[in-house]
Amino acid sequence: MSADREYDVVMALSYYAPYVSGLTEAARVVAEGLASRGQRVLVVTTRHDASLPAEEVLNGVAVRRTRVVARLGKGVISPSFPFVVAREARRAAVLNLHLPLLEAGPITLLARRTPVVLTYQCDVAMGAGLVDRLQQAVMDRSVALAMRRSAVVCPSSDDYAEHSRLAVEMAGKARAIAPPCLDRSGGRPTFRDGPGLHVGFVGRIVEEKGLEYLVEGFRRLDDPDARLLVAGDYAKVAGGSVVERVRRAAGEDSRVRLLGFLPDASLPDLYASLDVFALPSVNSFEAFGIVQVEAMLTGVPSLASDLPGVRMPVRHTGFGTIVAPRDPEAVHRGLVELQRAQPDRAAGAARTRAIYGPGLSIDQYAELFATVGK
Structure with missing residues (x-):
């Protein structure tokens, strides 16, 4: 990575540890894995829980959280989030956005010349209501813009990429990388209760x-x-x-x-x-x-x-x-x-x-x- 940059990788996503989901865990494991190899990694996320600190270091990863002013369904609204991500991205060798992310398109514009790698976790699945459909359409347009401006898009599998609503936008840029999976072996069957299945x-x-x-x-x-x-x-x-x-x-x-x-x-x-x-x-x-x-x-x-x-x-x-x-x-x-x-x-x-x-x-x-x- 470039020695004249403050960070090797800036990652951005709406929720990060200690929040737990497949998306956040995939980002966390990669971020911590890179940090353990000597990479300078910054994660920019939202302060979805007001009790969390605005800045901290978690297992070698610098974490910066932006203020949340409102919530919309599963998402949060943090006006400063895209600007903080873009500012830090301009000081990094690579910007890695974890999608779906409502602000993805504007962030890639604001990041200017920093190369972008998108980790495409999944399509957004909203309800049938008018507000839900509008939110999904806005999200898809923002993600499509980010894909056009990215260097590489990383879906979890070629199968998912081919069936995604945004398959056309991914075409020619997709490089499938499965999310990181941890070794959980070595346990004892303490939850087992009897001989049944x-x-x-x-x-x-x-x-x-x-x-x-x-x-x-x-x-x-x-x-x-x-x-x-x-x-x-x-x-x-x-x-x-x-x-x-x-x-x-x-x-x-x-x-x-x-x-x-x-x-x-x-x-x-x-x-x-x-x-x-x-x-x-x-x-x-x-x-x-x-x-x-x-x-x-x-x-x-x-x-x-x-x-x-x-x-x-x-x-x-x-x-x-x-x-x-x-x-x-x-x-x-x-x-x-x-x-x-x-x-x-x-x-x-x-x-x-x-x-x-x-x-x-x-x-x-x-x-x-x-x-x-x-």
Whole structure:
């Protein structure tokens, strides 16, 4: 990277640690991985929680948060955010924007000559209301402008890029890099409760995850010893949680257990307790599913929805099964199939590691940033 720049990489995204989502975790792991290799990394984000400091250093990464003045659905409004990002980008070798990001287009204009790499996490999936449709249209136009001005666009997979609403804008610039996945192996099965099939989910309890379909499909199992362990935040979720919908689907079935938010330190034990990991996503706001790959890396097969990007880890490894989204009966059949097949866990983990192993994504981003930032 250029020695005459203050930063090697400036990253920008609306939410960052300690907020937890697939998007924020992907950015955090790459940022910290680059910092551990001696890169000078600054993350510019919003101060979505007023109790957070405006500036701090997290695991070697400088973090700067801009003031939030209002909230709009899942998003926040921070008038100073694009200007701070652009100002810092002009002092960096590379600007890395994590999309979807409402301000992406204007930021690329303000950043001037600094080369831009876009990490395209997913399309925005809004509701059917007029305001939602307007917000989605504005977002897509801003992202399309950013894509035209970027050097490279990094979707999570070629599959997702080909099916994205912005596939045309990505054409010729796309370089697929899977999000970074951590090694969660070595846990103890402390969440296990009996000999029955244990199915697990990790993630925010939000609409796009399709959890009610997972619950309904699981409840069709007639094994009283089966368990469905749902781990994820439903108290501090941008845009609101659907935990009551999940509870209604579970009814009085004591086999379904909501564990709430689990810290990273507990995830190895959860994965060690599972026979199947489920990712029952229902829309394009899910594009990969880091948690499913992390479970697969520990030897747990995945049941994944047949959606662009989401289905690729199972397709690439053969370690799991793919089911139709929004279909409880398909979920039920998939769980029965995996229970009967009993996939080779060691072989599945090895195949997953060869494609999505820890560090591979960081290696690819480091190489890309070094090339673009020359």
